Amino acid sequence: MLCRGTSRVNMNALVATSRNFKQAAKILGLDSKLERSLLIPFREIKVECTIPKDDGTLASFVGFRVQHDNARGPMKGGIRYHPEVDPDEVNALAQLMTWKTAVANIPYGGAKGGIGCAPGELSVSELERLTRVFTQKIHDLIGIHTDVPAPDMGTNPQTMAWILDEYSKFHGYSPAVVTGKPVDLGGSLGRDAATGRGVLFATEALLAEHGKNISDQRFVIQGFGNVGSWAAQLISEGGGKVVAVSDVSGAVKNRSGLDIERLVKHSIENRGIKGFSGGDSIDSNSLLTEECDVLIPAALGGVINRENANDIRAKYIIEAANHPTDPEADEVNILSKKGVLILPDILANSGGVTVSYFEWVQNIQGFMWDEEKVNSELKKYMVKGFKDVKKMCKTHNSDLRMGAFTLGVNRVARATVLRGWEA
Numbered sequence: 001m002l003c004r005g006t007s008r009v010n011m012n013a014l015v016a017t018s019r020n021f022k023q024a025a026k027i028l029g030l031d032s033k034l035e036r037s038l039l040i041p042f043r044e045i046k047v048e049c050t051i052p053k054d055d056g057t058l059a060s061f062v063g064f065r066v067q068h069d070n071a072r073g074p075m076k077g078g079i080r081y082h083p084e085v086d087p088d089e090v091n092a093l094a095q096l097m098t099w100k101t102a103v104a105n106i107p108y109g110g111a112k113g114g115i116g117c118a119p120g121e122l123s124v125s126e127l128e129r130l131t132r133v134f135t136q137k138i139h140d141l142i143g144i145h146t147d148v149p150a151p152d153m154g155t156n157p158q159t160m161a162w163i164l165d166e167y168s169k170f171h172g173y174s175p176a177v178v179t180g181k182p183v184d185l186g187g188s189l190g191r192d193a194a195t196g197r198g199v200l201f202a203t204e205a206l207l208a209e210h211g212k213n214i215s216d217q218r219f220v221i222q223g224f225g226n227v228g229s230w231a232a233q234l235i236s237e238g239g240g241k242v243v244a245v246s247d248v249s250g251a252v253k254n255r256s257g258l259d260i261e262r263l264v265k266h267s268i269e270n271r272g273i274k275g276f277s278g279g280d281s282i283d284s285n286s287l288l289t290e291e292c293d294v295l296i297p298a299a300l301g302g303v304i305n306r307e308n309a310n311d312i313r314a315k316y317i318i319e320a321a322n323h324p325t326d327p328e329a330d331e332v333n334i335l336s337k338k339g340v341l342i343l344p345d346i347l348a349n350s351g352g353v354t355v356s357y358f359e360w361v362q363n364i365q366g367f368m369w370d371e372e373k374v375n376s377e378l379k380k381y382m383v384k385g386f387k388d389v390k391k392m393c394k395t396h397n398s399d400l401r402m403g404a405f406t407l408g409v410n411r412v413a414r415a416t417v418l419r420g421w422e423a
């Protein structure tokens with residue numbers, strides 16, 4: 001059950017996610033048949049993707065798409081390219097998408113995909129061939145009203161453009177089949193920053209409850225990709241002090257606050273934050289236990305676990321990544337005893353899929369919103385999601401994670417029963 005990475009000791013992602021679901025089902029008093037039907041995925045797809053490498057040799061990769069639930073609408077979720085992609089993890093991430101879209105109250109179910117590969121070690125043309133082969137294998141199973149992919153770790157708008165183009169060869173031009181596309185192909189203004197912006201709005205809502213503001217807090221952020229770098233930029237623009245950041249290349253710290261604009265520029269030019277002169281280089285493994293007010297994990301799952309939970313010095317953890325906190329860190333009360341408040345992933349990072357929904361709506365309407373509308377609608381959804389979760393916490397006397405899980409699971413359970421699928 002335990003996975004050991006370089007510095008991780010954490011539970012299998014599927015066991016961890018299902019455990020949170022089962023706790024929510026118990027609180028809600030769901031009957032066992034309904035509970036079982038909500039837990040088992042609708043469909044699990046595993047495909048082999050063989051491509052010619054640039055040097056003419058063949059390379060094979062395994063790709064997955066798990067379609068978890070469609071009671072509330074088409075299944076929705078990103079596609080991850082990462083060496084650690086495995087079926088249980090994709091399954092867990094798909095399940096999280098089902099609860100997340102329900103917490104956000106957008107008309108979707110949940111799905112997730114992934115290919116076990118190291119995108120940084122493939123050329124752009126190899127990545128394009130891999131994406132096109134993967135799309136050829138799954139094109140019959142995705143679609144505007146069935147399953148709509150989007151970017152996740154290791155993928156980006158260009159990946160979505162290749163999927164859109166390959167899918168369109170089989171089904172005709174269909175921009176709404178993926179979201180997170182380049183704006184030139186019908187992508188939404190504001191989608192690129194949306195997950196980070198949603199993290200900002202959710203953090204503001206939590207801090208406001210405690211009489212605090214972004215501008216009086218010190219932040220530590222793990223991961224400086226799409227989500228982490230946008231969260232850092234927006235927090236910094238809002239007057240917050242980002243005191244430490246990491247990515248795969250290394251970690252950097254400056255107690256007076258990092259110059260995030262310069263760090264973004266450095267990271268683009270140098271393909272990572274390593275070597276940034278505006279702070280001191282620190283050990284990446286110690287980043288999560290740096291002293292700060294708000295810790296934002298924005299990279300991999302399971303990074304806060306029973307080994308390091310005791311050493312966490314933040315007051316708030318905002319889960320920008322999916323399942324960054326292992327249940328053993330959370331449940332054995334290591335963090336709650338220390339008074340650390342955790343804003344769970346299915347609420348904190350729901351800004352990305354919310355703007356994906358706006359993108360899908362714009363594509364279907366054939367009408368483009370301006371960025372101000374996208375951002376103000378996103379704020380409404382994030383604030384409403386936070387209020388709805390708090391209401392569930394009050395009803396069931398639970399923490400924020402169970403507030404979010406009971407909210408999401410209850411909405412999906414209601415849709416399932418209304419459709420007569422519970423038997």
Ligand SMILES: NC(=O)C1=CN([C@@H]2O[C@H](COP(=O)(O)OP(=O)(O)OC[C@H]3O[C@@H](n4cnc5c(N)ncnc54)[C@H](OP(=O)(O)O)[C@@H]3O)[C@@H](O)[C@H]2O)C=CC1
Nearest residue numbers: 152153154195223224225226227247248299321322349352
């Ligand atoms: N993109 C989205 O819209 C959404 C993403 N998420 C979640 O947010 C997280 C980040 O996704 P996203 O930003 O899109 O992914 P990206 O691929 O854009 O960025 C991932 C970042 O994490 C870094 N990273 C990877 N491993 C480690 C590690 N061991 N220690 C420190 N940093 C590490 C990467 O470093 P490097 O670049 O050096 O490899 C990179 O900076 C994921 O958990 C994802 O599921 C959730 C909701 C929506």
Ligand SMILES: O=C(O)CCC(=O)C(=O)O
Nearest residue numbers: 077078150152352353356
């Ligand atoms: O934008 C989307 O559809 C999905 C984003 C995603 O994969 C996630 O929220 O984890």
